Amino acid sequence: MLGSKAAVKASNDYHVQTYVRPEFVIARGEGMTIYDDEGHAYTDWVAGIAVNALGYGDPGVAAAITEQVNTGVLHTSNLYHTEPQSRLAQTLVEKSFADRVFFSNSGAEANEGALKFARRVAYDSGNHDKTGVVTFSEAFHGRTLAALSMTPKEKYQKPFKPLMDQVTVGEFNNVESAKACINDNTVAVILEPIQGEGGINVATDEFMVAVRQLCDQHKAILIYDEIQCGMGRTGTLWAYEQTPVAPDIMTIAKPLAAGLPIGAILCTETIAEHIHPGDHGSTFAGGPVVTRVADYVVGRISQPEFLEHVTEVGTYLMERLEEINSPHIVEIRGKGLMVGMQLNVPAAPIIQAGYEHGLLLVNAGTETVRFIPPLIAEKADVDALIEKLVSILESINV
Numbered sequence: 253m254l255g256s257k258a259a260v261k262a263s264n265d266y267h268v269q270t271y272v273r274p275e276f277v278i279a280r281g282e283g284m285t286i287y288d289d290e291g292h293a294y295t296d297w298v299a300g301i302a303v304n305a306l307g308y309g310d311p312g313v314a315a316a317i318t319e320q321v322n323t324g325v326l327h328t329s330n331l332y333h334t335e336p337q338s339r340l341a342q343t344l345v346e347k348s349f350a351d352r353v354f355f356s357n358s359g360a361e362a363n364e365g366a367l368k369f370a371r372r373v374a375y376d377s378g379n380h381d382k383t384g385v386v387t388f389s390e391a392f393h394g395r396t397l398a399a400l401s402m403t404p405k406e407k408y409q410k411p412f413k414p415l416m417d418q419v420t421v422g423e424f425n426n427v428e429s430a431k432a433c434i435n436d437n438t439v440a441v442i443l444e445p446i447q448g449e450g451g452i453n454v455a456t457d458e459f460m461v462a463v464r465q466l467c468d469q470h471k472a473i474l475i476y477d478e479i480q481c482g483m484g485r486t487g488t489l490w491a492y493e494q495t496p497v498a499p500d501i502m503t504i505a506k507p508l509a510a511g512l513p514i515g516a517i518l519c520t521e522t523i524a525e526h527i528h529p530g531d532h533g534s535t536f537a538g539g540p541v542v543t544r545v546a547d548y549v550v551g552r553i554s555q556p557e558f559l560e561h562v563t564e565v566g567t568y569l570m571e572r573l574e575e576i577n578s579p580h581i582v583e584i585r586g587k588g589l590m591v592g593m594q595l596n597v598p599a600a601p602i603i604q605a606g607y608e609h610g611l612l613l614v615n616a617g618t619e620t621v622r623f624i625p626p627l628i629a630e631k632a633d634v635d636a637l638i639e640k641l642v643s644i645l646e647s648i649n650v
């Protein structure tokens with residue numbers, strides 16, 4: 253076994269250097285806490301970027317994995333039916349606006365597929381100029397080329413051009429801007445009901461309704477990217493449930509299988525009737541292990557008591573953050589357990605100091621600390637967080 257120093261060195265020596273990481277090595281976890289291989293504990297306010305919704309060591313997740321492993325079947329490809337995959341599709345349809353589901357392996361892949369679905373519908377309409385895509389400022393839709401094209405961030409896009417063309421960037425939460433961008437040549441509009449990476453920005457109802465109406469008016473397909481804000485994070489199973497509108501397609505991923513890789517495209521029958529054998533596919537997607545786990549996870553998270561807990565602890569987190577008296581805090585915003593603390597200083601030193609205080613924290617943009625913990629976080633975890641944050645913020649008070 254590599255000791256921590258050797259594991260960090262091997263990572264630095266052998267990985268393509270796309271990630272900046274702290275100098276400890278994660279060894280195990282329990283509930284809200286992970287431990288490094290030297291036994292230091294860290295309370296996790298990141299959850300593997302909103303993925304580990306049930307925390308660490310959930311017995312139901314372990315049981316679902318074990319049951320499937322014990323069948324001997326880890327993979328079948330999509331050439332064959334499996335019971336866990338069919339059951340998960342049914343569960344997702346029963347618990348959302350959607351009529352049908354397509355599984356993918358990741359968030360970016362779900363967004364790529366959603367865009368293909370939209371193009372397929374436009375193709376059948378006979379209007380082959382209907383190829384424009386509208387995305388919004390500060391959006392994040394993934395790292396693959398089409399998803400990157402819809403992620404309007406100079407630093408991410410510039411070295412990889414040319415990207416997909418005909419992408420227009422509207423201003424998030426600006427109805428006039430949406431009106432100016434969406435027209436008869438728009439095939440799809442993609443929108444996060446609450447932006448994650450972009451800084452925890454909540455779309456207003458007014459904006460959501462206006463975009464929905466513009467899409468109807470111009471026969472554009474409305475895609476909600478709920479990869480980060482979906483699956484109970486905001487206190488309802490889907491973030492859109494707290495708005496007056498619903499999409500035509502919704503992409504989900506991060507917490508769906510509580511840590512195993514999966515994504516999904518949920519859509520209406522009106523979309524699905526245009527997608528035929530051969531139009532899209534994946535070797536691994538929706539395998540029996542991940543889908544068995546995901547069905548368990550959706551069952552747990554969609555329980556009313558579970559969602560009420562998220563709302564209660566999330567509200568408490570926002571209240572306690574509001575109470576912190578620091579000249580560096582500009583705004584607290586978010587919903588449920590998806591909360592941003594906007595600073596007037598860089599977030600990086602606070603995240604760094606968090607490690608020394610036994611906290612895992614993450615930024616969203618350069619000056620926002622983002623709280624996206626396991627959804628099992630308790631008020632006592634919030635209290636412990638606030639105590640540590642206060643002392644971290646005081647240490648940067650000059």
Ligand SMILES: *Cc1c(COP(=O)(O)O)cnc(C)c1O
Nearest residue numbers: 358359360392393394448479480
């Ligand atoms: C993380 C994320 C993605 C990309 O998901 P990957 O699984 O990393 O490809 C897309 N959209 C949103 C809103 C995300 O938070």
